Amino acid sequence: IGASIAGLGEMYGKVQSTLGASERILEILDETPEPTHLEPSVGLVPASIQGDIRYEHVVFNYPTRPDVPVLQDINFSIAAGEKIALVGPSGAGKSTIAGLLMQFYPLSGGHIRIDGHEVADYDLTALRRHIGIVPQETLLFGGTIRENIAYGRPDATDAEIVEAAERANAWRFIQGFPEGLDTLVGDRGIKLSGGQRQRVAIARAILKNPAILILDEATSSLDSESEQLVQSAMDELMQNRTSIIIAHRLSTIRKVDKILVIDGGRIVEQGTHDELSEREGGLYANLLRLQFELT
Ligand code: ATP
DSSP states (O other): OOOOHHHHHHTTOSSGGGSOHHHHHHHHHSSOOOOTTSOOOOOBOOSOOOOOEEEEEEEEOOTTOTTSOOEEEEEEEEOTTOEEEEEOSTTSSHHHHHHHHTTSSOOSEEEEEETTEEGGGBOHHHHHHTEEEEOSSOOOOSEEHHHHHHTTOTTOOHHHHHHHHHHTTOHHHHHTSTTGGGOEESTTSBOOOHHHHHHHHHHHHHHHOOSEEEEEOOSSOOOHHHHHHHHHHHHHHHTTSEEEEEOOOHHHHHHSSEEEEEETTEEEEEEOHHHHHTSTTOHHHHHIIIIITTO
16 A cells, blocks of 8 residues: 555654644644654755755665665656656555655665755755645644644734635635634534645645645545646646646646656656657556546
């Protein structure tokens, strides 16, 4: 069973037992406490980053299964502001590739560099401040919509929160609630639809304003209106940010600068949608037929 990005964070084993699922995910989204297996870091604390990413001969196995190689010799680079899509069968290693950028685990071999510096050389909290995650399924915590959007930027003003909500196509439905930003969501509040929750998560990421984004695209489809609102909010969020998308939608894949096809922990093909779809007998061409023809 492949782990989702959100799931990856659960595995480094800290504070799990005392927190509910939504807090666990939020913890990963932002200001994640240092994992216990790493030294408290005193690394680089950049005020801003460009978002230039380079994976060099990355080898990885999970500490719990040292005999099972999960990633083998992963090499790719993304220039600042570029977008790449990771595609491939379940369990191929897509979430793991993305998660390693945030240092969920140390590498077994090779290097991952952001702006030329090893990821491991950054202060972990500082590093994660520059990386935003939009998970497949957004769980909001119990509290107001304002708190949910401002999570990670508690100092944000209402004007900034409203602007982020507008850019995320969330403001219209928020405004529709009598309490607006003060509307309670979560267990004791109102239940937002999947698409609304995603747009709140996108507003949160827009407000955080990271140079790098990891997007784990939802596999289940929303109704088509919601789908379009989420899609255009995602496009807005990705503008001018280096983005790694674990992609399931043809519409997304067509737009990215480069597609990495992952299988068995290796990059088996890379190129643009047009290049790969014309490769007779290629894995991407096959995936296209299997997965996307129907949608
Ligand atoms: P999916 O599309 O299903 O999310 P994926 O391509 O993202 O899959 P990963 O979740 O990265 O794949 O998993 C890659 C491999 O690593 C799989 O064989 C998976 O079982 C294994 N794996 C994932 N998380 C762990 C873990 N915490 N401990 C041990 N093995 C793991």
